[in-house]
Amino acid sequence: MALALQTFSTVKDANAALKATGTRYLGGGTLVVRAANEGDVSISSFVRSTEPSQSAITVSGGTVRIGASVTMAAIARHPDLGTLTRAARAVGGPAIRNMATVGGNLFAPTPYGDFTVALLALDATVSTDGGDLPIETFLAKRDGSHAIVTSVGFALPPQGGFRFLKVSRIKPKGISVLSIAAVLEQAADGTVSAARIALGCMADRPMRAKAAEKALLGRKLTSDGIAPALAVASEGTSPTTDPIASAWYRAQVLPVHLGRLLLGQVAGMETKA
Amino acid sequence: MAKVPVQFTLNGAEKAEFIDSGTTLLHALRDKIGDTSPKGGCHQGTCGACSVIIDGELRLSCLTLAETCNGAAITTTSGLSEGGVLHPLQRAFLDAFATQCGFCTPGMIMAAKVLLDHTPNPSRDEVVEALSGNICRCTGYEPIIQAVLTAARSNSQNAA
Ligand SMILES: Cc1cc2nc3c(=O)[nH]c(=O)nc-3n(C[C@H](O)[C@H](O)[C@H](O)COP(=O)(O)OP(=O)(O)OC[C@H]3O[C@@H](n4cnc5c(N)ncnc54)[C@H](O)[C@@H]3O)c2cc1C
Ligand code: FES
Ligand code: FES
Numbered sequence: 001m002a003l004a005l006q007t008f009s010t011v012k013d014a015n016a017a018l019k020a021t022g023t024r025y026l027g028g029g030t031l032v033v034r035a036a037n038e039g040d041v042s043i044s045s046f047v048r049s050t051e052p053s054q055s056a057i058t059v060s061g062g063t064v065r066i067g068a069s070v071t072m073a074a075i076a077r078h079p080d081l082g083t084l085t086r087a088a089r090a091v092g093g094p095a096i097r098n099m100a101t102v103g104g105n106l107f108a109p110t111p112y113g114d115f116t117v118a119l120l121a122l123d124a125t126v127s128t129d130g131g132d133l134p135i136e137t138f139l140a141k142r143d144g145s146h147a148i149v150t151s152v153g154f155a156l157p158p159q160g161g162f163r164f165l166k167v168s169r170i171k172p173k174g175i176s177v178l179s180i181a182a183v184l185e186q187a188a189d190g191t192v193s194a195a196r197i198a199l200g201c202m203a204d205r206p207m208r209a210k211a212a213e214k215a216l217l218g219r220k221l222t223s224d225g226i227a228p229a230l231a232v233a234s235e236g237t238s239p240t241t242d243p244i245a246s247a248w249y250r251a252q253v254l255p256v257h258l259g260r261l262l263l264g265q266v267a268g269m270e271t272k273a
Numbered sequence: 274m275a276k277v278p279v280q281f282t283l284n285g286a287e288k289a290e291f292i293d294s295g296t297t298l299l300h301a302l303r304d305k306i307g308d309t310s311p312k313g314g315c316h317q318g319t320c321g322a323c324s325v326i327i328d329g330e331l332r333l334s335c336l337t338l339a340e341t342c343n344g345a346a347i348t349t350t351s352g353l354s355e356g357g358v359l360h361p362l363q364r365a366f367l368d369a370f371a372t373q374c375g376f377c378t379p380g381m382i383m384a385a386k387v388l389l390d391h392t393p394n395p396s397r398d399e400v401v402e403a404l405s406g407n408i409c410r411c412t413g414y415e416p417i418i419q420a421v422l423t424a425a426r427s428n429s430q431n432a433a
Contacts, residue, residue: 003294003295004294004295005277005294005295005338005340005341007340007341026338026341028336029336029337029338030318030333030336033297033335033336033337033338034316034317034318034336036295037297037316037317037335037336038316038317045295046295046338048341073330092318092406093321093405093406093407094331094384094387094402094403094405094406095318095321095324095331095332095333095384095406096318096333096406098330098331098332099332099333099336099337172401172402172405173402173405173406
């Protein structure tokens with residue numbers, strides 16, 4: 001059955017149209033058109049907005065705003081977003097990255113949502129016409145959300161302060177076994193003064209590793225220093241089993257990969273130390 | 274259901290059609306316009322056989338709604354040969370035995386064309402990365418990678 005597409009020039013009008021049953025917002029379509037192709041009969045029509053602000057990236061005074069319709073490819077090639085290139089390039093192959101939007105990634109279920117893992121570590125704010133939400137709150141409530149996301153915003157971490165790692169079986173492109181993003185601040189003596197660690201594929205959506213964050217405070221990024229954080233890395237996780245990996249396997253390898261990320265032992269990764 | 278108009282250029286020629294709203298570009302190209310070079314392998318974004326170039330970017334036509342392409346410039350593999358002379362990529366795929374059943378070939382060639390348009394002398398790793406969204410189930414990837422590298426070399430020789 002053919003599906004209708006309604007295109008609006010403003011988010012406001014698109015939001016109004018989305019209230020009808022069976023309508024879904026259309027970002028890049030890599031998940032939602034795929035679902036329709038697979039026969040998801042809950043979708044009867046698509047709504048999209050072409051408001052230009054949704055396709056804009058602005059970087060000013062250390063603050064970044066990325067419109068929800070911006071693609072992973074556009075982020076990866078943006079001269080001021082070098083910090084995020086690795087995370088944007090972690091999403092799919094070249095054609096997928098030309099289509100996959102930030103807005104869609106925020107709704108992508110595990111094992112997807114790699115870029116959202118980065119946004120969660122960056123403590124991003126998710127904006128809709130109705131207001132702004134911290135990303136953690138947004139993720140917790142996203143299933144019932146019908147509001148169109150217009151943009152995400154966050155403060156750019158200092159050079160080398162952001163780390164990202166995706167583990168997949170197929171290189172260079174493959175679905176995540178897991179992904180990890182971390183924003184770390186270190187005092188002059190090298191001890192960790194603030195840490196935000198986000199995990200992908202360790203629950204049905206990206207989550208924070210709060211116990212590990214806490215255990216890192218005041219510790220140095222050495223094998224001994226990070227050991228307590230690795231010991232509690234899986235706390236609160238409930239990884240899924242899918243064709244890529246079992247829940248057991250994901251839980252086993254999480255501390256290994258978190259350790260590599262914290263010690264800067266990931267090929268091509270830039271760290272301050 | 275009411276039909277909606279779509280208008281774009283396909284391989285340089287103006288195309289205008291009335292389609293059912295929500296029709297994928299793959300369906301519109303193959304079944305309405307008659308360009309069967311993009312193939313429908315999975316309709317899930319996984320195989321890359323439906324790859325086309327839209328405004329210079331590689332896209333998956335199975336996940337793109339045709340209406341979103343109004344005003345766009347679309348390139349498919351059927352538009353590459355000129356006056357019966359194969360494009361260097363097509364020639365290289367034939368010469369290097371990089372095509373067996375041929376089902377993945379138009380998608381592979383689209384992915385390779387975008388790469389060579391931006392990076393005329395790619396490294397092997399860059400070729401692997403560029404083809405990473407395309408699956409081949411019979412030839413094997415090595416001849417395909419070699420064909421792309423050969424086409425790049427013949428392009429740069431012709432340019433010299
Ligand atoms: C072959 C393949 C490989 C993939 N690999 C990866 C991968 O490695 N990593 C990864 O993270 N993902 C991957 N994905 C999943 C997907 O491509 C990405 O998550 C992408 O970012 C989704 O964005 P989209 O714009 O295509 O979403 P869409 O399909 O357009 O939308 C997804 C959902 O989000 C909603 N939505 C979209 N935008 C908005 C908005 N602005 N406001 C409100 N709701 C919105 C839609 O209604 C829909 O429910 C892959 C997909 C495929 C097909
Ligand atoms: S048919 Fe489009 S990716 Fe397979
Ligand atoms: S040539 Fe048959 S799938 Fe590639």
